[in-house]
Amino acid sequence: MTQIEQGGIEIVATGAVTFAYYALSWAIQRDCDNKKLGWIAVSSLGAVTGVFIFLGGFEVMKLSVLNGVWSSVAGVVITLATMTEIIKEFRCLRAEKIKPTTRD
Numbered sequence: 001m002t003q004i005e006q007g008g009i010e011i012v013a014t015g016a017v018t019f020a021y022y023a024l025s026w027a028i029q030r031d032c033d034n035k036k037l038g039w040i041a042v043s044s045l046g047a048v049t050g051v052f053i054f055l056g057g058f059e060v061m062k063l064s065v066l067n068g069v070w071s072s073v074a075g076v077v078i079t080l081a082t083m084t085e086i087i088k089e090f091r092c093l094r095a096e097k098i099k100p101t102t103r104d
Contacts, residue, residue, distance in 0.1 A: 010048045017044040017086065021093075028093050040089055043082040050079030 025032040054075030061068030
């Protein structure tokens with residue numbers, strides 16, 4: 001896979017997840033937190049890049065098995081860690097806001 005193909009996949013996937021978060025945020029909460037939107041974009045890019053790091057580990061193994069294995073492990077960790085953050089942010093959209101109670 002060429003660098004241009006990889007970059008294109010990263011752009012499309014990052015854009016899709018970021019736009020999905022933006023649309024859901026407006027549909028559910030009637031607002032979108034720009035900081036969270038930025039975090040979603042960065043996390044999405046990290047998740048996709050982690051997959052490519054994992055896959056690139058097989059190519060690295062042709063030169064050094066140990067370096068290839070550790071590259072692949074790093075790719076898995078990056079993907080899972082950033083996917084966890086993405087899932088948390090999407091779940092936060094569904095969380096009910098606690099309304100303050102007043103005492104009589």
